[in-house]
Amino acid sequence: MSRIGVITFPGSLDDVDAQRAVRYAGAEPVALWHADPDLHGVDAVVVPGGFSYGDYLRAGAIASLAPIMTEVLGAVARGLPVLGICNGFQILCEARLLPGALARNTGLHFVCRDQRLRVESTATAWTSAYTPGQEILVPLKSGEGRYVADAATVDRLEAEGRVVFRYLGGNPNGAVGDIAGISSADGRVVGLMPHPEHAIDPLYGPSADGLGVFASMVQAVAAA
Amino acid sequence: MPKPEILDPQGQAVAGALARLGVNGVESVRQGKHFELEVDETVDEETLERIAATLLANPVIEDWTVRQQA
Numbered sequence: 401m402s403r404i405g406v407i408t409f410p411g412s413l414d415d416v417d418a419q420r421a422v423r424y425a426g427a428e429p430v431a432l433w434h435a436d437p438d439l440h441g442v443d444a445v446v447v448p449g450g451f452s453y454g455d456y457l458r459a460g461a462i463a464s465l466a467p468i469m470t471e472v473l474g475a476v477a478r479g480l481p482v483l484g485i486c487n488g489f490q491i492l493c494e495a496r497l498l499p500g501a502l503a504r505n506t507g508l509h510f511v512c513r514d515q516r517l518r519v520e521s522t523a524t525a526w527t528s529a530y531t532p533g534q535e536i537l538v539p540l541k542s543g544e545g546r547y548v549a550d551a552a553t554v555d556r557l558e559a560e561g562r563v564v565f566r567y568l569g570g571n572p573n574g575a576v577g578d579i580a581g582i583s584s585a586d587g588r589v590v591g592l593m594p595h596p597e598h599a600i601d602p603l604y605g606p607s608a609d610g611l612g613v614f615a616s617m618v619q620a621v622a623a624a
Numbered sequence: 625m626p627k628p629e630i631l632d633p634q635g636q637a638v639a640g641a642l643a644r645l646g647v648n649g650v651e652s653v654r655q656g657k658h659f660e661l662e663v664d665e666t667v668d669e670e671t672l673e674r675i676a677a678t679l680l681a682n683p684v685i686e687d688w689t690v691r692q693q694a
Contacts (some may be wrong), residue, residue: 506631
């Protein structure tokens with residue numbers, strides 16, 4: 401059974417839901433601690449949502465320098481798949497594992513709603529279980545979710561098919577190009593603002609559409 | 625400070641509040657951060673620049689200036 405690590409920082413909120421999603425997808429979740437510079441041999445890592453270090457300095461800035469992130473950086477260079485959700489996406493951008501940054505929502509409001517997305521790329525370790533162009537419904541809950549990057553970076557992401565998720569039915573936060581999630585050049589590292597881990601069972605969420613993210617990972621690990 | 629091309633909705637909200645306060649003539653507001661560091665003589669300008677570029681600011685969306693006072 402594949403083992404997928406979920407990092408807990410001080411202020412992480414969604415680590416337990418991420419662990420549950422991993423379990424639903426048929427893998428074993430492994431709790432990782434921010435101060436423990438050891439990945440315990442996991443096959444992939446999820447950096448969950450929340451408010452790590454109280455969003456002090458900038459969202460994700462302090463967490464990007466946590467001891468475990470040094471290990472994550474080294475492992476990504478060797479091909480470890482990493483998923484950053486919400487605050488996890490902010491952390492991956494601050495750690496320079498993904499280009500760009502997340503800024504305060506244009507409307508200044510914290511946005512909390514069920515959000516329709518289009519899966520723009522299934523060529524990543526975290527989206528292979530979807531069909532290209534598939535529309536999914538997952539919760540979005542963030543105050544600093546506006547994806548920004550310089551025009552050259554956005555053009556490169558679009559041209560290389562690295563925009564993985566795009567907002568549908570109105571842009572909730574002013575993100576450039578309606579971008580909700582992006583990937584690294586090799587498709588191993590993915591970050592997105594909406595929360596697939598909150599939509600794995602219709603009993604608890606708006607859909608089970610988010611489970612595909614974790615199912616993709618299990619497939620990718622099994623194929624490796 | 626947020627780079628000029630980065631939309632600053634917080635600054636815009638402050639500008640809106642100034643207008644409601646009855647202050648005229650403020651054409652725009654941009655909001656940034658200010659850090660004060662007390663350092664000893666071993667911390668040179670280059671180190672301060674590195675601190676600013678790697679931690680205090682996010683070069684993707686922010687510009688910064690380092691100023692030293694005796």
